[in-house]
Structure formats: structure tokens, C-alpha cells
Amino acid sequence: MAKIFFEDVVKPTVFSKTKISFNLSALYDKLWEYAIFSLAATGAIIIVLIFVFIFMKAWPVFQASGLKVITTSNFEEQIRHAYFAPLDEQLWEFGLLSLIVGSLTTALGALFIAVPAGVGTAVIICEMSSGLLKRFLEAATRLLAAIPSVIYGLVGLMVVIPLISDRLLNVELQIKYLEYFQLNGYSMLAGIIVLSFMIVPLVIALSVDAINAVPRKYREASLALGITKWRTIIKVVIPAAKSGILAGVILAAGRGIGEAIALSMVSGASANMPSLRHGFVFFLTPVLPLASAIINKSQAISVPSIEAALFSCGVILLVICAFLSISTRIVESAVRRRQGLD
Amino acid sequence: MIKIKIRDASQQLFAWVSALITLAACFGIILFLLVKGHGAVTLEFLLTDPNPTFQAEGAGGILAPMAGTFIVTLTGVVIALPWAIATATYLSEYAKKNLATAYLKLAIDVLSGVPTIVIAIFGVALFTNPTLGFLSSMIEGVEGVNKAFGKSFLVCGIGMAIMVLPYMIKTCEEAIKAVPNAFREASLALGASKKITITDVVLPSARRGIITAIILGMGRIIGDTAIVWLLLGGSIRMTGQQPWWHLSNWLSTLQNTGSTLTTYIFLNSPAGEGNKPELAFAASLVLVVIIVFLNAAAGLIGFMGKVKEE
Amino acid sequence: MGNVLVEHPLSKTNGSAPVSDDGCAIVVENVNAWYGRKQVLFNVDMQIKKNEIMAFIGPSGCGKTTLLRCFNRMNDIIKSFRLTGTIKIGDEDITSKNTDVLALRKKVGMVFQQPNPFPMSIFNNLRLPLAENFPDLEKAKIEDIIVQKLKDANIYTEIKDRLHHSALRISGGQQQRLCIARMLTIDPQILLFDEPCASLDPLSTKKIEDLLLQLKEKYTVVIVTHNIEQARRIADNVAFFYTGKLVEMGPAKKLFLAPETEMLERYLSGKF
Known part of the structure; x- marks a missing residue:
């Protein structure tokens, strides 16, 4: 009797119980996976949202100015006029060329200093x-x-x-250029110097990683060929680390282009077009990079057209930086493929 | 032969000079701040609220900016951390090799390259939307304008979270990938589900890396100015219900604006309106000390990890 | 310097090793060596004759690679390494502090266990040591030498269409022969091989062995090998090391037929 009772009743219950709990845990697992996935997906959606929102806000300016946005430069005046325009007669036309030139000159100038200095420092850290x-x-x-x-x-x-205005400027020079802009030390050069110090640690860090990743066997091969340690570093180690160093340079370029606060404090805060005709005063021109323009003019952001102008600065920044981010990987893998490393 | 020697020597000289300039710049900046700022750093400076005034006397201290930095950092990290861990977990444990994963990775890459000023104006565009007005406050009293103010500690914290997200994801992902596969296999072999394996085995083993990610994220948030400038605003004092430090006013404080150490420095520098550089230097000194401590903490954790492995 | 350059590569008939009075390319006397506190070589004495293949055999960790790396001072890059005794190449004691290490390494080339071509094109792999060591060579001359050295290393016909492609895209055996060609560009007199076939398949191994037999006509060859059969096939003389001591040395034929020590006998019969 007891035996029948056990077989008929207990066994099926145990069986069904395990089945239910098994299903439940599988369900939890699935839910958990979905939760994780949706959080990850939000991150991916954010970047799309950034593009959409910033493009939307900037659209009126692009619509009104067309290509002039990137081919003309009369930003300061346009902002002034837009600021005093009545609310129902907004001026949407802006030319950002001088800002783009300001961004590119400061960033490239800083790279020109920071890349050799950064790679040099990385060599000292890793090898010397x-x-x-x-x-x-x-x-x-x-x-x-x-x-x-x-x-x-x-x-x-x-x-x-103060260093620039004491050493490089004098009253004559200031008077001579008064018709173009005010020379007071706040300049592209100041921006380049400050930016160099800001991006040099990036170049160093990525170069150090790249140099440390170069296998010892290349160094041994070179030394065994009677090549000095220094020439081994220059001709073998650095070329072998090229892809990583390049990635660091591109990253630093992006950082330089996007830097807002420090440049807004030193680079001059007025959107002049630096001109090579001015000789070395080219570097002393006060410039306004795109990113700093957003900070500098943010007080006037309540004016819809100025808001749109600042968002179009954002669009250009976003496009440049997205391009740089994507090209980092492409350049890195292209170099490695050419070297035969993968 | 001599030409070669000169070439090599000058290259080496260049490398050494750059290294020494790097070293000198680091110590130079800290020394400069120390010399210029130490005089103003007193207990009173640390413990009083700032006053908007053009004189250095009566300008008060940096209590509110320090609290602001703390609040922004906390909200930023609290929002970013689960997000980053989830994304890192998904990428390293679940993601299959397909187009969606490739896109996710690309999106994180691109996000990490977006300048903070662009994230800041994205925040402006998003949070002035009236439906998100509960995060800050609505603009009232202007006819025909239906807009949110778009500036508050909450909004700023969310902006910060977006900014640090890609960095924290990368650090967490590395930490999770470094967990040996044997751990996972052992757990799965014992009958644990994949979720249990991840929450009870993988993530605890990766905790050192996750803590590093938190410190890294904190450092970035503390140092940022652009997002604070546009999403928290240029008011030096807390604008919520007073006293802001009263616990019952926490929501009002979060929904309203204030300042952080970075905007305090900006506002008091010759570039801002205050033009009280000695206060800017003092606040910079405090900020650098905080950063140095964070750096040291990250270094210590890395060092402890190394010791444990050996 | 100029004269040396004109002399260099093709014009020079061969790189016959500098010969000391008794006709030996390398003379090792009473060498002891340490890594930190651990002694790895004990009282080694040996003579290596010119234009011969000398093979070092013995179980792993017996000191044979260490000794090989003493001949071109490659141990210098290991900080804790220390050495006493003398190693003479020609009339010069190369263990001395005053030795011109760079000149020594040009005289004594080395090929490593892992093929290690640089991550650049095949052509540039050979051009680099030429350009570095003979900075006044003309471009056309450099190209001639590169082709010649690739031919010397029996690899030219296989890769002549791919000279400007990455050297990492050819097979392991080809990479190793490329490394040999690269070593030949600096016109050495003594060639050191550190288990050159350890990572290669039998066919590639055969090609390298044939190449070594060709090379000994012009150069003195010292090879470390784990492969007893390889030593039997190519070596003129064999030195057997065990735990840092030189146990037995002599002509290959005699050593393999009638080993004097029980230790070598056991090693040859695979009892280690």
C-alpha cells in the first residue's frame, strides 16, 4: 500500500516541482539578459540622439546660410546683429569659417609640439x-x-x-594691427602652448603602451646586427609601434579640437581670421575656436538664432570628432595590416 | 661618422628635454598653485558659502562649490555605473559577433570621442524640453514660452554620466574579460545559471577593475567645466530652498542650480566675472589635492591587485 | 671608414674568420657565468675552428645558449648577467670592457630560435642593417647587395616578386632564411644559430640545413640544437653540455659513434 502511495503521488509532484523551478530560473535568466541588453542599447541610442538633437537645433542656420556656414567668416558681427534683432525677425545667417580655422590652427599647432615631445618622453620612459x-x-x-x-x-x-605680451608685443605692433584686432597676449599662440601641455600626456600614455607592446625579439634582432640601442629605438621599435602611436595622435587631435574651457580663457575670445600675410603675427592673432565659441557666447543662448548658431558649431565639432574616432580604428588596422602584424 | 653622432646625440637630447619639460610642467603647475593659493586656503574658506561680490573680502569660501562637485560626481557615477557595468557585461558575456554588436562598439567609440562641450549642448537641447521639466524647473512668467530651465544638479549629473559612460564601459569590460574562463566554467558546471555566474562569480572577481572605473569616472567628472557651465549654470551659490544643506531640502537642491569647484575657478579667474584670481588659485589647489588623492587611490588599487596576483 | 665601405659586400671574396695562431676562430678559456647568484657555466674551455660547423648539444637549461650568446655579447642586455674567463675571437678578448661591442656584433652574426624579421617589407628588412652600418652606400649598390644576400640564403627565387611586401606574410621557414640573409648583409665572419629550426617543419628544416652546409664554405658556423639527428647530419664538431659543464667535445663522427662518457651515451639514446 505504502509503496503504491509513494510511486503514484510523491514522484510526480517532485518531478513537476523541479520543472516549474527550472522554468522560473530560465525566465529570470532571460529577463536579466534583456535588462542588460536594453541598458547597453540605450548607450548606443544616446549617440544617435546626440546627432539628431544637435542637427535639429542647428538646422535653421544651415538652411539659411547653406554652404556659407563653412566658407564665410563674419561671426562676431553676425552674433551682434542677431542679438539685437527683434524676436520675430531673427537673423539666421552665420559664417563659421574663422572659428573652424581657429580650432584647426590651435589643435594642429599643439599636435606639432605635443607629438614629437610626447613620443620622445615615451621613449625615455620605456627605454632610457x-x-x-x-x-x-x-x-x-x-x-x-x-x-x-x-x-x-x-x-x-x-x-x-603675460609672457607673450611682455616678450613678443610692443606698442608699435599693437598700433599697427589695431585696424585688424587687438594684440594683448590672448592669442592662438597662447592657445597652442596651453593645449600642448593638455594633450601631451595623452600622446605619452598611448605611445608608452604601444612601445611596451613591441616584442623583445625585434630589439634583439636589431642589436645582434650591430645597430646601436638608440638607432634600434628609432628605426625598429618606433616603427613597430607606429599603429598605436598614430591612434594616440588621432585621439589627441580630437581632444584638442574639442577643448573648450582652457582655450576660451587664453585664445582671445574674438573670432578673427588669422592671416599668413601678417607674418609671425599670424600666431599672435586672437582666435575663437568652435568649442570655445559655445562657452563664450552661451550668455546669449536665449536668443533662438544664436542658440542655433552655437548648435551649428556643435554640429561641425561632432562631425569632425566622429570622423576622427572612426578613423582611429581604420588607420590603426590599416597600418598593422601593411606591416603584416595582423 | 661625426654627422651621425651629432644626429643621434641631438635626438637623444630632444627626448630628454621633452621628458624633463613634462616633469617640470607637472611639478611647476602644482608648485605654482601652492605658492599662489595656499594663503587663502583656511578652514573658514573651506567651510563658508561664497558671496557674489567684487571684493576679495567678504567673498566667502567654497563650501557650496565643493558640495556641488560632490553632488554632481555622485549623481554622475550613480547613473553611469550600473549602465556601464551592464553594457560591459553584455559586450563581454552575451554579445555575439554580429552587426548589432559591431554597431554598439562603434557607438561607444564615437561617444568617447565626442567633446564634452557637445555633450553639454546636447543636454541643453534635451533638458529644455518641457516634458523633462521635472528634472530642473519650468521657465515661468515669460509669455508664449513653454520651456524647461534645463539647468540643475540632476540634469548636470545625467550629462556627466553620458560623458564618462564610454570610459567606464571600457575599464569595466577589460576587468570582466580578465576574469579567467575557468571561474565561469566551474560555476556553470556546478549548475549555476548564467545570470548567477555573472552576478556571483564574474562581477565580484572583476571588482578591482570596476572600482578603478569608478575612480576614473569620478576624476573626469570632477575636472569637467563645460558640462557644468551649460547644464548647471553660472550661479555661484545654491539656488534651491535654503538652507540647501538641510536634508528636507534635498530634492529642491537637486532640481536647482549651484556651482562646482571648476566653475568657481572659472568665474573667479580673470576670464570670468569675479576677477579674484587668489580665490581661483585657492580653489584650484583644493581641486588638485582631490585629484591627486583620487590618482593615488587608483594607483594603490592597481598596486594591490599586482601584489595579490604575485 | 670610406675604404671599408668600398671593400664591403660583393667585392670581398668571403668573410674568412680571423684566425689566431693555432687556426681557431673562437677560443674559450675557463669561462664561468652567472645569472644573478645562479651559476650557469662552469670552467668551459673550447676551441672552434674556422670554416667548420660546431654544434652545441645537450638538454634544456644546460648553458649552451648562454655560451652562444657570449660570443656576440648578447647577454649584455640581461642586467644580472656576469662572466669570468676569456673568449678570444682572432687575437681579441671579447669579454673585456673595452671591446667595441657593435663592431663585434658585425663580425659575429646571430640567428634566433624564433624567426624575427622586422614588421616591414622584405626589402627593408635587409636595407635597414645595410643603411645603418654602411651609411655611405649608394642606392643601386644596396639593391645589388640585397639581391645577392637573398640568393646566398637560398630564398631569392621564392620571394623575388614579393620584395616590397611585409616580411611577416611569408612562411616560418622563409622568414628564418630571410633572417639569415639579413645577418649576411653586415658581412660577418662567424655565424651563430640558436636552435634555428626549433619552430619549423621538417621540409623547412632540411632547407636550412642545406644552407648551413653551404655557408660553412665561407663562414665559421656555431649552432645550438636540441635535435641530435640534426647535429649528426651537419656538424663537423660537437660539444655536449650538461648542467653548465662542457662534458665532451670532439669530431662529430667519433662522438656519435663512440661517446666517451656515459652521460653522452645516455643522452644520445634518449634517456634524459
Whole structure:
């Protein structure tokens, strides 16, 4: 009797119970996976939203100005007129060329200094120093990377600007250029100097990673051929690390283009067009990079047309930086493929 | 032969000089801030609220900006952390090799390259939308305008979360990928589900990397100015119900604006309206000290990880 | 310097090793070596004759690679390495502090266990050491030498269409022969091979062995090998190492037929 009872009743219950709990845990698992996936997907959607929102807000300017947005430069005046225009007669036409030139000149100038200096420092860190000096250099690089841009701006303002105006400017020069712009130390050059210090730690960090990743066997092969240690570094190690170093350079370029605060503090805050005709005064021109323009004119953002103008600065920044981000990977893998590394 | 020697020597000289300039710049900046700012850093400076005034006397201290930095950092990290862990987990544990995953990776890449100023104006576009008005406040009293103010600690925290998200994802992903496969297999072999394996085995093993990601994210948020400038605004004091530090006013404080150390520095520098550089230097000094501590903490965690592995 | 350059590559008939009084290319006397506190070579004495293949055999960790790397001072890059005794190449003691290490390494070329061509084109792999060591060579001359050295290493016909492609895209055996060609560009007199076939398939191994037999006509060859059969096939003389000591040395034929020590006998019969 007891045996029948057990077989008929208990066994099926146990069976069905495990089945139910198994299903439940599978369900939990699935739900959990969906939750994780949707969070990950939000991140992917955000970038689309950024593009959409910024393009939408900037659209009136592009519609009104067409290609003139990137081919003409009369930004300061246009902003002034737009500011005083009545609300129902907004002026939507803007030309951002001088801002684009301001962004490119400061970023390229900074790269011109920071890339050789950064790679050089990386070589010293990886190959030429040891012990305490190496640790100091590494710590200094990390700290430089962590110092907020507003502090770079502040130090630039209090150190670099007076230096430029004391050493490079005089009254004659200032009077001579008064018809174009005011020479007072706030300049492209100040922007380049401050920006160099800001992006050099990036170049160093990525170059250090790239150089450390070069296998020892290349160094041994080169040394065994009677090539000196220094020439081994120059001709074998750095070329082998080229892809990683290039990635760092592109990353630094993006950082330079996008820097807003520090440049708005030192680069001059007025959208002049630097001209090579001015000789070395080219570098002393006060310029207004795209990113700094958004900060500088943000007080007037309540005017719809100015808001749209600042968003069109954002569009150009976004397009440049997205292009740089995508090209990082493409360039990196193209170089590695050419070298035969993968 | 001599030409070659000169070439090599000058190249080496260049490398050494750049390295020494890097070193000098780092110590130079810190020393400069120390010399210029140490005088103004007093206990009173740290513990009083700032006053908007053109004189250095009576300008008050940096209590509210420090609190602002703290609030923004906290909200930013609290929002970004689960988001980053989830994305990193998805990428390293679930994602299959397909177009969607490739797109997700590309999106994170592109997001990490977006300048903070662009994220800031994205925030302006998004949070002035009246449906999101509950995050800040509505603009009232202007006829025909139906817009949210779009500036508050909450809004700023969300902007910060978007900014640090890609960096935190990358760090978390590396940490999760570094967990040996044997751990996962052992857990799965014991009959644990994939979810349990991840939450109870993989993520705890990756905790050191996750903490590093948090510190990294904090450092970035603390140092940012552009997002604060546009999403929190240029008011030096807390604008919510006073006293802002009273616990019952927490929601009002979050929904209203204030400042952080970075905007305080900006506003008090010659570039801002205040033009009290000595206060800017003092606040910079405080900010750098915080950053140095964070850096040291990250270094310590990395060091402890190394020691444990050996 | 100029004269040396004109002399260099093709014009020079061969790189016969500098010969000391008794006709030996390398003379090792009473060498002891340490990594940190650990002694890895004990009182090694040996003579390596010119235009011969000398093979070092012995179980792993017996010190044969360490000794090989002493001949071109490659151990210098290991910080904790220390050495006593003398190693003479020609009349010069190369262990001395005053030795011109760069000149030594040009005289004593080396091929490593892992093929290690640089991550650049095949052509540039050979051009680099030429341009670095002979900066005044003309372009046309450099190209001639590169082709000649690739031919010397029996690889030219296989890769002549791919000279400007990455050197990492050819097979492991080809990479190793490319490394040999690269070593030949600096016109060495003594060639060191550190288990050159360890990572290669039998067919590639055969090609390298044939090449070594050709090379000994012009150069003195020292090879470390794990492969007893390989030593039997190509070596003129064999040195057997065990735990840092040189146990037995002599002509290959004699050593393999009638080993004097029990240790070598056991090693040859695979009892290690």
C-alpha cells in the first residue's frame, strides 16, 4: 500500500516541482539578459540622439546660410546683429569659417609640439630610464592627464599670457594691427602652448603602451646586427609601434579640437581670421575656436538664432570628432595590416 | 661618422628635454598653485558659502562649490555605473559577433570621442524640453514660452554620466574579460545559471577593475567645466530652498542650480566675472589635492591587485 | 671608414674568420657565468675552428645558449648577467670592457630560435642593417647587395616578386632564411644559430640545413640544437653540455659513434 502511495503521488509532484523551478530560473535568466541588453542599447541610442538633437537645433542656420556656414567668416558681427534683432525677425545667417580655422590652427599647432615631445618622453620612459626617474615620469604623466582643463586655463592666463605680451608685443605692433584686432597676449599662440601641455600626456600614455607592446625579439634582432640601442629605438621599435602611436595622435587631435574651457580663457575670445600675410603675427592673432565659441557666447543662448548658431558649431565639432574616432580604428588596422602584424 | 653622432646625440637630447619639460610642467603647475593659493586656503574658506561680490573680502569660501562637485560626481557615477557595468557585461558575456554588436562598439567609440562641450549642448537641447521639466524647473512668467530651465544638479549629473559612460564601459569590460574562463566554467558546471555566474562569480572577481572605473569616472567628472557651465549654470551659490544643506531640502537642491569647484575657478579667474584670481588659485589647489588623492587611490588599487596576483 | 665601405659586400671574396695562431676562430678559456647568484657555466674551455660547423648539444637549461650568446655579447642586455674567463675571437678578448661591442656584433652574426624579421617589407628588412652600418652606400649598390644576400640564403627565387611586401606574410621557414640573409648583409665572419629550426617543419628544416652546409664554405658556423639527428647530419664538431659543464667535445663522427662518457651515451639514446 505504502509503496503504491509513494510511486503514484510523491514522484510526480517532485518531478513537476523541479520543472516549474527550472522554468522560473530560465525566465529570470532571460529577463536579466534583456535588462542588460536594453541598458547597453540605450548607450548606443544616446549617440544617435546626440546627432539628431544637435542637427535639429542647428538646422535653421544651415538652411539659411547653406554652404556659407563653412566658407564665410563674419561671426562676431553676425552674433551682434542677431542679438539685437527683434524676436520675430531673427537673423539666421552665420559664417563659421574663422572659428573652424581657429580650432584647426590651435589643435594642429599643439599636435606639432605635443607629438614629437610626447613620443620622445615615451621613449625615455620605456627605454632610457629606470627606477625612481621612471616612476616619477609615469606619475607626472598621469597627473598632467588628470589636471582639469580649467586649471590649465587659469595657469595659462596667469603665466603664458603675460609672457607673450611682455616678450613678443610692443606698442608699435599693437598700433599697427589695431585696424585688424587687438594684440594683448590672448592669442592662438597662447592657445597652442596651453593645449600642448593638455594633450601631451595623452600622446605619452598611448605611445608608452604601444612601445611596451613591441616584442623583445625585434630589439634583439636589431642589436645582434650591430645597430646601436638608440638607432634600434628609432628605426625598429618606433616603427613597430607606429599603429598605436598614430591612434594616440588621432585621439589627441580630437581632444584638442574639442577643448573648450582652457582655450576660451587664453585664445582671445574674438573670432578673427588669422592671416599668413601678417607674418609671425599670424600666431599672435586672437582666435575663437568652435568649442570655445559655445562657452563664450552661451550668455546669449536665449536668443533662438544664436542658440542655433552655437548648435551649428556643435554640429561641425561632432562631425569632425566622429570622423576622427572612426578613423582611429581604420588607420590603426590599416597600418598593422601593411606591416603584416595582423 | 661625426654627422651621425651629432644626429643621434641631438635626438637623444630632444627626448630628454621633452621628458624633463613634462616633469617640470607637472611639478611647476602644482608648485605654482601652492605658492599662489595656499594663503587663502583656511578652514573658514573651506567651510563658508561664497558671496557674489567684487571684493576679495567678504567673498566667502567654497563650501557650496565643493558640495556641488560632490553632488554632481555622485549623481554622475550613480547613473553611469550600473549602465556601464551592464553594457560591459553584455559586450563581454552575451554579445555575439554580429552587426548589432559591431554597431554598439562603434557607438561607444564615437561617444568617447565626442567633446564634452557637445555633450553639454546636447543636454541643453534635451533638458529644455518641457516634458523633462521635472528634472530642473519650468521657465515661468515669460509669455508664449513653454520651456524647461534645463539647468540643475540632476540634469548636470545625467550629462556627466553620458560623458564618462564610454570610459567606464571600457575599464569595466577589460576587468570582466580578465576574469579567467575557468571561474565561469566551474560555476556553470556546478549548475549555476548564467545570470548567477555573472552576478556571483564574474562581477565580484572583476571588482578591482570596476572600482578603478569608478575612480576614473569620478576624476573626469570632477575636472569637467563645460558640462557644468551649460547644464548647471553660472550661479555661484545654491539656488534651491535654503538652507540647501538641510536634508528636507534635498530634492529642491537637486532640481536647482549651484556651482562646482571648476566653475568657481572659472568665474573667479580673470576670464570670468569675479576677477579674484587668489580665490581661483585657492580653489584650484583644493581641486588638485582631490585629484591627486583620487590618482593615488587608483594607483594603490592597481598596486594591490599586482601584489595579490604575485 | 670610406675604404671599408668600398671593400664591403660583393667585392670581398668571403668573410674568412680571423684566425689566431693555432687556426681557431673562437677560443674559450675557463669561462664561468652567472645569472644573478645562479651559476650557469662552469670552467668551459673550447676551441672552434674556422670554416667548420660546431654544434652545441645537450638538454634544456644546460648553458649552451648562454655560451652562444657570449660570443656576440648578447647577454649584455640581461642586467644580472656576469662572466669570468676569456673568449678570444682572432687575437681579441671579447669579454673585456673595452671591446667595441657593435663592431663585434658585425663580425659575429646571430640567428634566433624564433624567426624575427622586422614588421616591414622584405626589402627593408635587409636595407635597414645595410643603411645603418654602411651609411655611405649608394642606392643601386644596396639593391645589388640585397639581391645577392637573398640568393646566398637560398630564398631569392621564392620571394623575388614579393620584395616590397611585409616580411611577416611569408612562411616560418622563409622568414628564418630571410633572417639569415639579413645577418649576411653586415658581412660577418662567424655565424651563430640558436636552435634555428626549433619552430619549423621538417621540409623547412632540411632547407636550412642545406644552407648551413653551404655557408660553412665561407663562414665559421656555431649552432645550438636540441635535435641530435640534426647535429649528426651537419656538424663537423660537437660539444655536449650538461648542467653548465662542457662534458665532451670532439669530431662529430667519433662522438656519435663512440661517446666517451656515459652521460653522452645516455643522452644520445634518449634517456634524459
